[in-house]
Amino acid sequence: MTEAGPHSPLDETAPRTRVELVMDALRERIAGRSLMPGARVPSIRVMTETLGVSKSTVVEAYERLVAEGAIVARRGSGFFVSGHAPPLALADLGPSLDREVDPLWLTRQSLEAGQTMLKPGCGWLPASWLPEEGMRRALRAVARDPHAPLAEYATPPGLPALRQQLAWRLAQHGVDAPAEQIILTDGGTHALDLVCRFLLEPGDTVLIDDPCYFNFQALLRAHRARIVSVPYTPSGPDLASFERVLIEHRPRLYVTNSAIHNPTGATLAPAVAHRLLKLAGEHDLLIVEDDIFADFEDEAAPRLAAFDGLARVVSIGSFSKTLSAAVRCGFIAARADWIEPLIDLKLATSFGNSQLAASVVHRLLLDGTYRRHLEALRAKLADAMGETIRRLTQAGLEVWTRPKAGIFVWASLPASLDAAQVARHALADNVVLAPGNVFSASHSATAFLRFNVSQCNRPKGYEVLQRAMDRAQRAPAREAALEQP
Incomplete structure (x- = not known):
């Protein structure tokens, strides 16, 4: 037996609780001005009968709406729409x-x-394609662990045990990065932002693929970089254009995906990777290899970081695409002499990364769920x-x-x-x-x-x-x- 009857306005298939659905129903009436500021809200009994839910569900929904300031409670009189309703936002009514x-x-x-x-x-993947139950088990396990650091800041580079795991995982892709050369971040974007802060000055030229992940452009503009691009082919960047851009524009940095390219899905060919790195060395070009799609591969594709040995290539990764966008956990793997200044920047701009997220990811890696x-x-x-x-x-x-x-x-x-x-x-x-x-x-x-x-x-x-x-x-x-x- 469910609370909502066969003709209930509540959609039982929607991935929301009944309390949230009651709140949404009332919010829509307020936003649409069918309930004006100062108007009395339907009583708990009326709302219970109308929506086919329990009295306790409506009571909790109303209490949450009071906490939000959408409605007010008057002792002995019921609930009323707040006197100052939020402005009608037409953008909320459609795309x-x-x-x-x-x-x-x-x-x-x-x-x-x-x-x-x-x-x-x-x-990103649909939520139904992600290991939500495994995530819940990991969260419960971390919460029960008396030694889990639930109330403390992370160490500056991040959870040592997870960095050790990441060193092993990078090695499977041919990237030699000991744990001491890995820094944890709050996702891939945070990792890229830190690297850009470290390597770029306003006005520096940065080379990107055309097409490329759109947020590369947005983030580089936020850093006031000058952007130049090179056509991308099914085997990697067009090398003739790549060399011409290096000569004409002398970019400081090249930002790319190589294993699984976004948006094309292409894979970097080994011959292109070798020639690209040779050109980078000749023109003093640094490279950021965004490798957040690495775990989608059955067989590892060529990595610039693997061929280069992290000499002029920085590798960044994240679990947002394969595990959870809500648990923000990424990393930077870089040459040894860059680690301390990168950690200083991390402390200056975010003071650390989520210790809880790192602990959950580490547990999922260890217990085989991932x-x-x-x-x-x-x-x-x-x-x-x-x-x-x-x-x-x-x-x-x-x-x-x-x-x-x-x-x-x-x-x-x-x-x-x-x-x-x-x-x-x-x-x-x-x-x-x-x-x-x-x-x-x-x-x-x-x-x-x-x-x-x-x-x-x-x-x-x-x-x-x-x-x-x-x-x-x-x-x-x-x-x-x-x-x-």
Whole structure:
């Protein structure tokens, strides 16, 4: 027997508690002005009968709303809408269609998307693909451990036991990095930010791939770096263009993914890696290798950090993509003489990293949960990759390269359609796509979209994609007709 009856307005399939659903129902009425400031809120008895939930559920929901300031309690009179309601936010009623399609467009749309929206353009796995029960067990185990540091700051470099584990894991990819050359961070972005703070001055030139992970651009702009880009091919950066950029612009730093490239899914070829490192040495170029997708691989692809031995390459990683975005845990592996100044920067800017997150990740690595999760996940992703490519090809898109592993497919639209227009049409239909120019510093990926295969398993996504393409195809014809005298 459940609290909500067969005709209850509450959606029992939604991943929220009944208390939260009651709160949402009342918030919507307040936001929509059907309950104005000062108006009496439906009584607990009325709300119980209307929503088909228990009295205790409504009481707890109302108490939480009082704590938020959305409603007020008056002894003997009931509950009332607060006198100063928050301003009506139209942006909360639907997707932000008018936001400029810039490097942060996709981040904002994906994170702000409602729970009913599909997100084939986002950069993470669905929660159902992650080891949530294993995470809960690890959290409980850490909480029960009398020696677990639940109330203390982490040591400056981070939990020693986890750094030792990371040293072993890096060795599996050919990267020789002892624990003393590894620093824990609060995720991959924190790691990249620290490295940029350490290596860059405002005005320095930084080289990126075209296309590349969009947040590289956003973060580098925050550091006031000058950005130049080089075309990326299915085997790595175009070496002729790479050498020309080194000669003409003398960049200080090159930021890239090499094992599984974002957004293309390509893998760096060994010959390209060797030539790239030779050019880097000749032109005094430092390299940051963002390797956060490493654990999606069945077989390790070439790593610049492995060939280079961390002489001029810094390797960064994270568990956000494979384990949990909520448990922020990343790392930096760098040459020995850079470790102390990097730790000083870490202390100056964040004072440390999450000791609790590091302890949870370490436990998941030790008890085999993470290994078993990855084995199942890789198989699942391989199936999803094949099915996504098949469906996209049927829809008329051309896949740029077939990735060997990972979550991304880079594909071009037919008939030279504008991916930004297609993405805006899809967003109006509650589907978040990833237009190519979000990833391109030169804006040369107008016809491309990035697809996350783990988020492409719903027929509706392909139906909306097709409708969005049809609308974008008809738009020029309508504009031409309007211009006719």
